[in-house]
Amino acid sequence: MINLQGRHALVFGVASEQSIAWAIAKRLHAAGARISLGYQQRFKSRILQLVKSNEIPVPFYERCDVTSPEETEAFFAKIETPIDIVVHSIAYSHPDSFAKPISGVNLEEFSTTLAASAYSLIPVVRAAAPKMSRGGSIMTMTYLGGQRVVSNYKLMGIAKAALEHSVRELAADIGPKNIRVNAISAGPIKTIAASQIAGFDDMMRVYESVAPMRRSVTQDDVADLAVFLGSDLSRNITGQTIFVDAGYSVLAMAELQR
Template identity: 40%
Template sequence: MGLFSGKKGLILGVANDYSIAWAITQKLVDEGAELGFTHLPGEKMERRVRRVVDPIGPKLLVPCDVQKDEDIAAAFSAAKETFGTLDFVLHSIAFAPLEDLKRPFVKASREGFKLAMDISVYSLVAVSRYASELMPEGGSIVTLTYYGGEKVVPGYNMMGVCKAALDASVKYLAYDLGPKNIRVNGVSAGPVKTLAASAVGDSDKLAGLYEAISPMKRNITREEVGSTGMFLLSDHASGITGEILHVDCGYNVMGSPGQALEAALQAKG
């Protein structure tokens, strides 16, 4: 018997086999979960996601544009028809126009800001609303965030502001859905090479920074993030809600370069 034997969930946001959502999915599958997935509308996007998920035998694969309430409603209607109820939902969706990601935040466009907030933040609100209707006995909702929503990370720009709003949304959703025994949490991972990270850029430099500054003197692995996401979705985290759980080898606790500074000073002199 696996930790998720008899548990059913919907995964939103698998783009390819490098996605953090896919790392979490693999851990869920190992523990016996029954899973459904969404993909962006269109045959090309369906083929991309199907190529990744087909080997694990998904129970459901449906199109969903999170900018459209009717698409979200249809996706959860299909989940209800397939599973009856849901035990968990993983939200791994973020987007901002590339030109807005590349420019300083002060130069962000109004339309780009609205689009990024709609897809990266409001989608969690809408998804949680529909998910809660399929969780009569309670459940768990997890989203993916990043430290750039808490502190300035040069190059993260508009997405950092979106992640700050996402982090606040986690807390307010946790409050709203707590009486229904539905938990809402976020996983804040260190630098991982993903499609989204490639759009932001400088992921290799960030990985090196984490290796130099974090208390554990290394960066995290995709598998570690997968295990943490699986934990938060499981009954083992039944008393945790409204949290942003960092998987970054302790980087977020540092207020100075620490040992990296000492090493640099020793090398200098």
């Protein structure tokens, strides 16, 4: 059992009980970490419900839209230090831009998607790193669509590619401060964000029938890796994109059915 007693984990990206970030917060808490949440104002009522449910204690929760420099600054001015673990589990694309063919994407759609889904890791790291005086671990969430063309992932795939390289650059940048930065590449999981992807249910069905493990991935599978990445067991792992995907990413072509 990994022990995170005395560690302080800051988690961004809880929007509902289904959020990957919520599963990570619960697992980090179970390992002993104290949890702080940064949430987007549009999900405030859901956050209040979750916090009041007392499933896990959340002593600090504040709004923080990571694309707003003012909100990010105000958030980090209030948060207790030191921080040991940061989870960036954030992505956004306007529903109309999500499924557009890439050749039809305009600058505004491109900028909005990449600002929220890729760039936002940079201000979070910039604000958090000075408060990670004991060193620590930062992680973000990505998807195979950042490395290969996946049906209906389109613009978000470009954002994930930018996010994964930002992880490598940031790891090189702040490694000397003893802070690690990694990306978790999860297989498809039904959440609010995933519901924006057209044909998501079909995607899940195909996934379960062809992935080497012949099953899909759960929030808890991802959360278990997050606990490992938040712990000293992963002390020399940085700049990586690590797959939790039942092996799907090793396939070039699914097994042919006779």
